[in-house]
Amino acid sequence: MPQQVQGVIARAKGQPVSVETVVVPDPGPGEAVVRVQSCGVCHTDLHYREGGINDEFPFLLGHEAAGIVESVGDGVVDIAPGDFVVLNWRAVCGRCRACRKGKPWYCFDTHNAAQPMTLADGTPLSPALGIGAFIEKTLVHSGQCTKVDPEVSPAAVGLLGCGVMAGLGAALNTGAVSRGDSVAVIGCGGVGDAAIAGARLAGATTIIAVDVDPRKLEWAKGFGATHTVDATAADSVAAIRDLTGGFGADVVIEAVGRPETWKQAFYARDLAGTVVLVGVPTPDLRIELPMIDLFSRGGALKSSWYGDCLPARDFPYLVDLYRQGRIDLDAFVSETIGVGDVEQAFDRMHSGDVLRSVVVF
Template sequence: MQQVRGVVAKAKGEPVSIETINIPDPGPGEAVVAISACGVCHTDLHYREGGINDEFPFLLGHEAAGVVESVGEGVDSVAPGDFVVLNWRAVCGTCRACTRGEPWYCFSTFNATRKMTLEDGTELSPALGIGAFADKTLVHAGQCTKVDPSARPAAVGLLGCGVMAGLGAAINTGNVGRGKSVAVIGCGGVGAAAVAGARLAGAGTIIAVDLDPKKLEWATNLGATHTVDAGAGDVVAAIQALTGGNGADVVIDAVGRPETWKQAFYARDLAGTVVLVGVPTPDMVIPDIPLIDVFGRGGALKSSWYGDCLPSRDFPMLVDLYQQGRLDLDAFVSEEIALEDVEAAFTKMHDGDVLRSVVVLS
């Protein structure tokens, strides 16, 4: 066992604190990872606010890259010294999704079974099974994906959650291809990544929709060909006007509210695709849409889980594209901060001042 610093949420709605964390030696199938960098994600704030569950205290942080320090019995996929991006979908290989050849939907993903604790022995709940706002963390070895060790940790670590969710919503779930038209509603971190994904996939028209001029500027820098101020008029009509009156081939809702999902539904072309990647709250319901419209417009209504990614396939490929200058992951890093700055970063994120604050540890 060893002791490190970590950012802990002890109670609902209370400011986070830096605590001493006990990290056990890795058990079978597990790995201890020294964290190099970890992004500040909305999901971490949801944990702090009790929006995920009430299993306090939480060890926050999950969008991370680092170096494997040690591994447990039976681990041969990674070794000490490997530079890895952490993921929260360590596929099992045996569930019904995996055995039918769709491991990106794995219904039985792995986490470490040994528990990290506070100094007094209180067990911690690691955010998304990772807990990477810490000098080191314990994860399942399947949560570690080896990538190019020369890549910038602050940038590639963001593939661990939000950036991958957005890129994958366009490329994997939306199946955006060359010449397609795409609209992205909501251009925070995930939506901006969906814009970047659409550009990477060769989309011809990429429409960014948001209320905030700053976010529209971010989206433009990442590849949007047109912008729509959502507060200036009818969003559906604006998207249709930019697509020959037809609507976009793929519309991605990166907000996750009934009103934005309804906009996405009607802003797509006939036989087009709607992708929901913004996470709704439990009280939200599908808006009142006539069933004949669902039938008559055809196409597909999809939800995107983690960008429907397969980390072992997607992370190395995307890091290589980043290294080649074809995917600007650096654009998502608004600032580099210390562990002590996480609470302030939550405020900046909530206020829309940053795409990502990234905690840099080494």
């Protein structure tokens, strides 16, 4: 029968979130109910609250989550009650044109639960990224559940559900960083630091962290940055060129989502180098560039959706690397908080005091 649990709701644009009763239905065909153990507080949740994604309020926030499968609906065979899973928001369909071309990480018809979760009065909720995990239990499509080794910290591996995977994948998948490459990362929050960790894992020999916050530059060193650039004290493009023999970096990853930082990334790459945009811009932002610069510099300009990851492939692999000590996922967890502390976590995010606050149930 349906369950009533507590979840974090954004009722209106720019308004503080609230903890309210949510009705979670029994799983239907292809669906699963997951008892959430942890959920990271991501900038995307703040984008939802600010109306930067869409205006389909009220939202059930939260999406970087790990937990235990409680029940499954008809036809579910890949997971079972008791499995420890990381939730993902790109449950591939296997049938669309991207999937048929063998590129399921671009799936154009990803799955979500068919049934809505609702407020106690029956108002349907829009779950953030089709998940909604600032809640004790959530309803998702079974394909959004990736089974991983249970002998790990939920707070750490749950971050693979969005930000950390986005950064790692921007370097490993989208940017295809390889041994000996030079890499610059502009914006050293959680996603940017994950990109730095990914570049180190791939064998990059020069990894340049760029930010305006000295604290974030210190954090970046811990994830593998070999050089740092304080963008308030130096020209970022000139500094990256100076650190790469005057040429520019082979791969520049923009993890801010602003026109000015994307332009820095564009001009800080080597000829025929790659720019990867993984920072999420708001719909109003625009870029203007001389067309001759686009032509004459060559190379690739890429956007990284969720690190171009395939959860069934990448999550277990990265959890194995975490267990081996080759990726320090614990270092991304700045603090653990309760479900009633999300609004305060947004404030700390704004001030740059944390990489990730993680709600623990």
